[in-house]
Amino acid sequence: MKRVLIIQIRQLGDILLSTPLCRALRENLSSVEVHFLTSEIGKSIVLGNPYIDEILTLSEGIVGEVRAVLTTLRNRYDAVIDVQRTGRSRRITLFSLSSRRIAFKKKNFEIGYNVPIEWENRGYTAWERIKLLEGLGVKVRNYQDYLPEFYNFKPVKSLKLDKYAVIVPTARKREKMWEVKNFQEIISFIHRELGIKTVLLYGKGEEEEKKKYKNLQGTIIPERALSIGESASVIKGALFFIGLNSFASHLSISVGTKTIIIDKKHSGWFPPIPLVKEVYGDGKFPNVDSVKKAILELMG
Known part of the structure; x- marks a missing residue:
């Protein structure tokens, strides 16, 4: 096995959640070349x-798709792992x-995979996706050791931050967003009880x-929206992070920051590890006191 292509086109969180595949592949097949x-x-x-030797990008439209196909033919992949399974x-x-076209089995397994x-x-x-490596004959028993990883940090010189x-407080879908007044109360709680700004x-x-x-007292708001790399730098330096079921929460985990996720129910999108606390209700968002309790527990 010389060269393997992993395909994960979008969404942003899904791209991060597929990065453990790259590390697990390289650590279990050391001589393999990994493309993404x-x-x-x-x-x-x-x-x-x-753990990625080459990054390929797919642009919109049929021309971008044809170019991607021509690149895969030129690179002669020994295996292609399609994590996403879009058209x-x-x-x-x-x-x-490729002689090995790998994907999770569905009820009607499409012609694209063998x-x-x-x-x-x-x-x-992320741990479930590592199972796709079994298509290469690789059984990763310590899959729980692998988490998403982010490396493309960009410093934010305009922000002078200490603790x-x-x-x-935002998510791509509005129904995934907690009420503003709840976040406001949490920011005030952090400032009052922990003596730090948010x-x-x-x-x-x-x-x-x-x-x-x-x-709102105790709040620092950047003048502009930060890039992903800039956001990662700020999150990495934080004592802890609070977010929703969204990309930012995955980013926090990928940089090793203590993370609290607020959601309506348990989703399986976040790892059950000491670094992470999911606070959720039974089909509805948790109350503010539950999040306050999680902050105190996480901070020890």
């Missing part, structure tokens, strides 16, 4: 990863002409959300 196909924005998530990734996998892998519930999505927490991060297009926290 993703989107243009996804490239910034895997850039600098020492585009399936076609690229099929036309790569090595079906049975999915297994391991309690965390602080980070909160990201950096509030937000993404492009979320400028209206940041205004709701503008005059």
Whole structure:
């Protein structure tokens, strides 16, 4: 086995959740060359990863897809692992002409794949994806040792920070967002009980959300939306992070920061490890006191 392609085009969180595959592959097949196909924005998530030898990007449209297929043919992959199984990734996998085209088995296993892998519930999505390596004859028994990893840090010189927490109160889907008044109360609690400030991060297009926290004591709000690499740098330096079931929470785990996730129910998207606390209700968001308790427990 000389060269393997892993395909994870999007979403941002899913791209991070597929990075453990790269490390597990390299550590169990040391001579293998690992390539990773993703989107243009996804490239910034895997850039600098020492377990990836080459990053390929897929642009929008049929031309981008044809170029990706031609690249796979030129690179002559011994195996292609399609983590995502979209229409585009399936076609690229099929036309790569690789002898091993690996994906999780579905009820109707599509023509694009010839090595079906049975999915297994391991309690965390990233650990479940490592099972795809069995298509290469690699059985990783210590899969719980692998977590998402991020390396493409960008410093933020405009922020002068000492001891602080980070909160990201937004999510891609509005129904996944906790009430603003709850986050406001948590920020005040952190400032009052722990004596530290909270950096509030937000993404492009979320400028209206940041205004709701503008005059709240104990809050530091960057003047502009930070890039993924800049956000990672700020989160890595934090004492702890609080977020929702969103990309930012995956990013926090990938940089080794203590993380609290607020959600309506247990999702399986986050690892059951001491570094992470999921606070959730029975189909509804938890109350503020539950999150306060989680903060105190996490901080010891």
